[in-house]
Amino acid sequence: MKKVQLLVIFSLTSILLCCKPKTLNLKPTLYTVGDSTVKNGKGDGYGGLWGWGDFIGQFLDSSKVKIENHALGGTSSRTYQNLGLWDAVDAKLVAGDYVLIQFGHNDNSPVNDTIRARGTIKGIGDETQEINNLITGDHEIVHSYGWYIEKIVKDAKAKGATPIIMSPIPRNKWVKGSVPRNDTSYGLWAKQIAERNNITFINLNDEMAKQLEVLGEEKVTGTYFYKRDHTHTSAKGAAMAAEIIVDALKQTDNAITDYFKENVSISYPKKKNIFLIGDSTMANNGKKEAVGWGVPFPQFCDTTQVNIINKARGGRSSRTFVNEGLWDAAKKEFTADDIVFIQFGHNDAGKIDQAKYRGSIKGIGNKTQEVTKDSVTETVHSYGWYLTKMIRETRDKGAIPIVLSITPRNEWANGVVEQRDSTFVKWAKQVAEAEKTLFVDLSDMVAKSYQKLGKENVKPFFPKDHTHTGLEGAKHTAKLFAAYLKQAKAIGLRGCVFIED
Known part of the structure; x- marks a missing residue:
């Protein structure tokens, strides 16, 4: 009897051990293989570019x-x-x-060159081309796509x-209102x-092109693709391609088909908030002759990745921005990892106890x-005290404070653009260093560009006075800042800004 029991236990153990690997493999894996239109970069949306493999x-x-x-x-294929x-x-x-x-x-690239050497022979035939790869130095037999x-x-x-084959997604190129197909080249050959192998083919190229054409070029560009890149999709473009494949x-x-969810609501990457805190040289003043650089700044940003929230207010110093409650109202909106650019100084040089009552005590001390x-x-503090308050309270919200120097005025001393580099520019930098936060010398950046342009070419940037720019002057500053x-x-915004002329 004991021998029978032992035999049964041994048999059951053997069965369980044999079945264990199969149990581990009950959950299948869906693999995606392809190029950057399937996974761009690290798949983290750098530059606002995504592949459909990131959303499927x-x-x-x-x-x-x-x-x-x-x-x-x-x-390429x-x-x-080869890699x-x-x-x-x-x-x-x-x-x-x-x-x-x-x-x-x-695959349409050169078969052999010193750049990438990634091309394939067109078609689906058995023809080959022998090369000495100019990049690797290896002898290679190149085949067809x-x-x-x-x-x-x-x-x-x-x-x-x-295996399931897709035709390549269409590029955002338009000819008389239509998106050209690749049904005589790679789309055809993929099909x-x-x-030939009796497997599923998805004509992603044609199906996506149809949806883009319904939307029209104007709606597609800037939402599903970017003007600067006709090949790689934004998050919405990648999600569109993924949904077409799923359907x-x-x-x-x-x-x-047993693994698909119903009524899917796409979750897009969370946008990063960028707050602009400052005076009229940054603000939307509602005047053509006085346009802050924060107004045109969004046109140099990928607004599918970031929200530009301009809280700057004309006529304010660091002191009055705080005392009037503008700072408290703004910081209520800050959330973790937001970026807050802080720029004051032009109005801090005003009278402390007269007229507009907006001047702050010079320097960064505790006087x-x-x-x-x-x-x-009212207890008036130093310029540096108010900046320090903003920096610390921004950090208390989990946001990232970055101090900017003031913009230069259209003032030229002996042919050189004058800067406040011994006062407000210096003090802003000192505060940033003391608080171990980032500082951007926008004054020096803009002044150097003015110097290259020359006084006469800069003059139209300031239609009202020597402090406030018009739209073109504001755009010039915003573009320089975006380039920085x-x-x-x-700062971590390199993939969220772009420069387009």
Whole structure:
């Protein structure tokens, strides 16, 4: 009897051990392989650019299927495999997995050059071209686009996985109101390989082009694509492509249809808030002859990634911005990781106890002065004290304070643009250093550009007086600031701004 019991226990243990690997593989994986239109950069939306592989996961039930985006920007069907990227995916494939394949945008490049050497032979034939790769130095046999795609298909099938081919997404190029298709080139060849191997083909190129045409070029550019880039999609463009793929897959007999969620509401990346705190040289003053640089600044920003919130107010000093409650009202809106640019000084040089009562005590010290106006006594602090207050209270909200120097006036001493670099520019920098926050010397940046332009060319920038710019002058400053942000790694907005003439 004991021998029978032991035999039964041994048999059950053997069965459980044999079944364990299969249990681990019950949850299939959906792999995406392709170029930057499937995954741009690191897939973090840098520069506002996304691939559809970054959004397709939102349509799938993650409790039933895993998603892994293995696409790499800049690759063709050839270089994706030459770099070992496909081998890495192939090694992980098991029966029941899925592989979404999209290449073509980069396959039209030169077969051999010193830049990328990534092109493939056009078509789906067996012709080859032998080269000595000018980049790697290796002897290489280059095949057709179809040959490389078919290799991925056959490898996936050999593992029991399901390969699915997409035609490349359309580019944001328009001809007489229409988006050109690639149905005589890579779209056609992708379809032919799918048909030859009896697998699913999704005409992403045509289906997405149809939706873009319904919207029209004006609505598409700036929302689904950017003016500066006709190939790579924004978050909304990537989500559109992902949804087209999902809708197409739902019409097939692939088991993947069991993993799609219903009534999906796309979650887009959270926008970063950028607050502008300052005076009339930054504010929207409602006057053509006095336009703050904060007004045209949004046109140099990717507003699908950032919100520009201009809280600057004309006529205010650091002191009156605080005393009038403008600062308290603004900081109520700050949230964690917001960026707050703070720029004051022009009006801080005013009278402390007369007229507009907006001057602050010079410097950054703790000296105070009691001022009475309309029977109300006010304790006036230094310029540096008010800036310090704003910096610290911004940090208390979890936001990031960045101090800007004032903009230069249209004043030229001996042919040189005059700056307040011994007063307000210096004090702003000293406060930033003391508080260990970032400082941007906008004064020096703009003054140097004025110097290059010359006094006569700068004069039209100031239609009212020597302090306030008109729209063109404001745009000039905003563009310089955007260019600075484009290369300022520490601020973290390099992918959110762009310069377009």
